[in-house]
Amino acid sequence: xxxxxxSADSISSPPVSGLKRLPxxxxxxxxxxxxxxxxxxxxxxxFFLIFxxxxxxxxxxxxxxxxxxxxVTEWVAFQNYVDVVEMPSxxxxxxxxxxxxxxxxxxxxxxxxxxxxLIVSLRSPTLRGFFQATFYLPGVISGLAVAIIWRFxxxxxxxxxxxALSLISLExxxxxxxxxxxxxSLAGMAVVSSNGVAIxxxxxxxxxxxxxxxxxxxxxxxxxxxxxWSVTLPLLTPALLYVIVxxxxxxxxxxxxxxxxxxxxxxxxxMTVGYYIYNQLIFYGNAGTAAAAGLLLLIATVGxxxxxFRRFSQVVEF
Amino acid sequence: xxxxVQTRLLxxxxxxxxxYVALLLILLLGAVSLFPLYWAVVTSFTHPQDVAIIxxxxxxxxxxxxxxxxxxxxxxxxxAPVVRWFLNSVFTGVASTLGVVLVASLAGYSFARKQFPxxxxxxxxxxxxxxxxxxxxxxxSYVLTLKLGMHDTYWVLILPGIASPFALFxxxxxxxxxxxxxFQAARIDGAHELQLWWMITLPLSRPVLATLAIFTFVAHxxxxxxxxxxxxxxxxxxxxxxxxxxxxxxxxxxxxxxxxMSAAILMSVLPILAFLLMQRQMIQxxxxxxxxx
Numbered sequence: 001x002x003x004x005x006x007s008a009d010s011i012s013s014p015p016v017s018g019l020k021r022l023p024x025x026x027x028x029x030x031x032x033x034x035x036x037x038x039x040x041x042x043x044x045x046x047f048f049l050i051f052x053x054x055x056x057x058x059x060x061x062x063x064x065x066x067x068x069x070x071x072v073t074e075w076v077a078f079q080n081y082v083d084v085v086e087m088p089s090x091x092x093x094x095x096x097x098x099x100x101x102x103x104x105x106x107x108x109x110x111x112x113x114x115x116x117x118l119i120v121s122l123r124s125p126t127l128r129g130f131f132q133a134t135f136y137l138p139g140v141i142s143g144l145a146v147a148i149i150w151r152f153x154x155x156x157x158x159x160x161x162x163x164a165l166s167l168i169s170l171e172x173x174x175x176x177x178x179x180x181x182x183x184x185s186l187a188g189m190a191v192v193s194s195n196g197v198a199i200x201x202x203x204x205x206x207x208x209x210x211x212x213x214x215x216x217x218x219x220x221x222x223x224x225x226x227x228x229w230s231v232t233l234p235l236l237t238p239a240l241l242y243v244i245v246x247x248x249x250x251x252x253x254x255x256x257x258x259x260x261x262x263x264x265x266x267x268x269x270x271m272t273v274g275y276y277i278y279n280q281l282i283f284y285g286n287a288g289t290a291a292a293a294g295l296l297l298l299i300a301t302v303g304x305x306x307x308x309f310r311r312f313s314q315v316v317e318f
Numbered sequence: 319x320x321x322x323v324q325t326r327l328l329x330x331x332x333x334x335x336x337x338y339v340a341l342l343l344i345l346l347l348g349a350v351s352l353f354p355l356y357w358a359v360v361t362s363f364t365h366p367q368d369v370a371i372i373x374x375x376x377x378x379x380x381x382x383x384x385x386x387x388x389x390x391x392x393x394x395x396x397x398a399p400v401v402r403w404f405l406n407s408v409f410t411g412v413a414s415t416l417g418v419v420l421v422a423s424l425a426g427y428s429f430a431r432k433q434f435p436x437x438x439x440x441x442x443x444x445x446x447x448x449x450x451x452x453x454x455x456x457x458x459s460y461v462l463t464l465k466l467g468m469h470d471t472y473w474v475l476i477l478p479g480i481a482s483p484f485a486l487f488x489x490x491x492x493x494x495x496x497x498x499x500x501f502q503a504a505r506i507d508g509a510h511e512l513q514l515w516w517m518i519t520l521p522l523s524r525p526v527l528a529t530l531a532i533f534t535f536v537a538h539x540x541x542x543x544x545x546x547x548x549x550x551x552x553x554x555x556x557x558x559x560x561x562x563x564x565x566x567x568x569x570x571x572x573x574x575x576x577x578x579m580s581a582a583i584l585m586s587v588l589p590i591l592a593f594l595l596m597q598r599q600m601i602q603x604x605x606x607x608x609x610x611x
Contacts, residue, residue: 030433036511037432041440044425047481052447055458062458069464111347118344133597134348138355140593140600141586142540144558148565148582149358152575158370160357166372192350197604204605253451256542260565277453281460282547290457298454305449 062291069285080292090293092268093276094300096183100272101251103187109244112195116202132203139196147260150189151176154261176262179269186257186270194250198243205239206232245304252301273297355586362386362580369576385580393577395567397552403560404584410475410556411538417480418534419527426489427519431501441490448483452543460547474548475556479538485530488603492526493519529603532596536589557585 027035063081066074084090119131138146153160154175162172175185209232217227255274258264264271264279273293280290361369363381366388392398428434429441459478468474500518509517520527542558549555555563561581568574593600 033432034434037428037434037437040428040432040511040515041425044421044481044486047421047477048444051459051462051478051481052444052455052483055455055462058458058462059455062461067461115344115347118340118347121340122344129597131344131348132601133593135351136601137590137593138351140536140589141355141582142542142558142589144540144542144562145582145585146354148561148578149354151565152358152361152579153354155575158372158374158575160374163372163374193354195351200601200604249449249451253453255453259546260562274453277457278543278547281457287457287461294451294454294457297451301451 059291059294062287063295065288067287076288080286080288081296083289084293084296087289089264089268089271089279090276093271093273093293096269096271097252097254097273100183100187100190100254101248103184104190104251105244105247107187108191108195108247109198109240111191112198112243113202113240115195116199116206119199119203120206128203132200135199136196138193143256144260146189146193147257150193150257151261154185154189177266179266182262182266182270186254186261189257189261190251190254198247201239201243202236205236209235241307245307248304249301252297358579358582361575362583364576366574366576385576386584389564389577389580389584395564398560398564399553400557400560400584402553403555403557406472406554407539407557408588410472411535413472414476414479414538415531415534417476418482418485419531421480422482422485422489422530423520423523423527424515426486427493427515429486429490430493431496444483445487448487456544456547459544463548469548470551470554472554475538475545478544482534485534488530489523489526492523496522525599528596529599532592532600533603536592539588561585 064075064077066076066079115135119128119135122128122131152158156162156172156174156177159175161175165172173181176182213231213235214227217231222230253274254272255278258270258272258275259278262270264275277290277293277297280286280293357376360376360378362385363378363383364375365380365382365384368375368380387393390400392400429437463469463474463478468477496519500522501514504514504518540558541556542562545556545559546562549559552560552563561584564581565578568577
């Protein structure tokens with residue numbers, strides 16, 4: 001606030017008349033409104049420009065140079081992209097991330113939808129709230145803590161999974177140490193431990209379907225499956241779409257479980273795009289390759305992003 | 319009976335057997351989803367000697383604090399100031415939460431209630447950055463903060479997250495629902511814009527501010543990737559980074575799972591407490607952030 005009014009004036013009269021002396025407040029009301037609009041978003045925009053928009057430009061630049069923290073930055077044109085596409089570990093990372101998403105997304109979506117249907121079927125709101133909280137609780141703790149806990153669960157000698165197998169007289173499995181089971185194990189962990197948000201969203205969507213629609217369908221003589229096909233499913237589509245898109249984007253970026261449980265191994269069998277980028281940046285100091293891989297990931301997910309963008313445009317009203 | 323199944327989701331005339339199956343199924347799923355956490359709690363209070371035994375004991379018979387004491391004293395690992403890490407996380411979490419709420423509430427108020435050219439386009443651009451994979455720009459953020467000399471300082475944990483599109487979105491959606499009469503009345507009384515924000519918008523937004531604060535703090539507390547990239551000095555580590563370093567040093571040996579589990583639980587205490595205290599707000603926040611608007 002820039003107020004330079006006579007002290008006597010500002011004491012004797014209400015603030016409005018005092019402010020009228022200021023040249024910039026001779027503006028019309030709508031002009032003032034504009035200025036205030038910009039002033040109020042200014043703090044946000046400063047941080048947004050520096051830490052969101054500037055990195056977009058920088059990442060494109062980085063992907064075309066050979067960058068080192070100390071040393072000469074060299075223009076290498078498309079060499080980083082060529083490196084990423086030709087590197088076996090990067091190819092493996094893309095295939096693995098894709099497989100991982102394919103294992104996680106459908107299973108966890110169906111599981112959370114089933115859980116949500118069961119929760120919504122409860123007539124008591126208290127119990128509904130209780131079960132929503134129960135399923136959401138494992139989701140508030142950090143992915144790191146979850147992964148640490150699951151390292152114990154997966155342990156070859158003392159893990160609870162192999163103990164369960166021994167109870168039914170099966171051979172223990174080296175869940176994380178075997179190239180065939182490591183990635184599915186990570187996927188299984190994700191399916192069991194990250195459904196909280198999806199369940200809450202499905203519950204809200206299911207509870208939001210007006211009962212009158214079901215009554216109307218019943219009057220029209222719709223049978224059980226027909227009712228769900230024509231009422232539940234269409235009204236659930238936005239929520240379903242949202243959950244699928246968000247969980248796909250999340251699965252394609254998986255990093256923490258890989259970092260804690262397998263470090264990309266054994267033999268690159270759990271190398272994912274996220275872990276590959278981390279590796280390139282931290283262990284090899286290849287910010288350029290990491291940037292190129294990040295941009296390729298962005299291009300690969302652009303379809304999903306557009307779907308989600310459309311979804312947002314329906315939701316956010318202007 | 320408390321548990322009855324609504325006919326609208328199950329077949330007409332669902333008999334009591336079906337209802338019990340549904341109940342059983344939900345209990346089973348709940349048990350599976352909570353079991354790892356439960357076992358971690360049990361193990362964290364079990365004496366290291368008894369941690370790696372077969373068959374495992376699923377109930378706590380002799381609770382001891384040894385794992386937590388070992389963890390905090392840094393037994394068996396070098397350079398592990400766990401208390402300091404915990405406080406680092408608390409401090410930067412509180413600081414960034416205050417920053418996020420302040421900046422987002424100012425901007426959210428403006429986007430919701432002011433008219434200025436380019437407003438809606440700008441809002442779109444900001445919101446659309448939420449949809450971009452974090453991995454595609456994090457390398458640039460890493461290089462940028464390195465060039466700004468922010469690595470290994472508290473700043474690198476606070477400043478890059480201040481402009482939060484999610485917070486802006488949540489607050490704007492709420493501020494749009496406030497009745498216009500209030501603002502007009504206050505304007506007639508001579509209030510200027512900052513007063514409208516401070517004396518009308520903020521007091522009315524307490525619920526959404528609480529939701530926002532809790533989400534921001536928990537997200538900051540749980541964040542692992544960013545601090546892992548930009549912190550290299552043990553004194554500045556946040557709790558998750560420190561714990562991951564401990565895990566790396568002790569990994570392998572069976573009895574060390576006691577310490578791992580106590581670390582996992584210590585990291586989870588605040589988020590779980592926050593959730594238990596503010597369940598309703600958090601659950602509403604998820605639905606607003608994703609569906610409603």
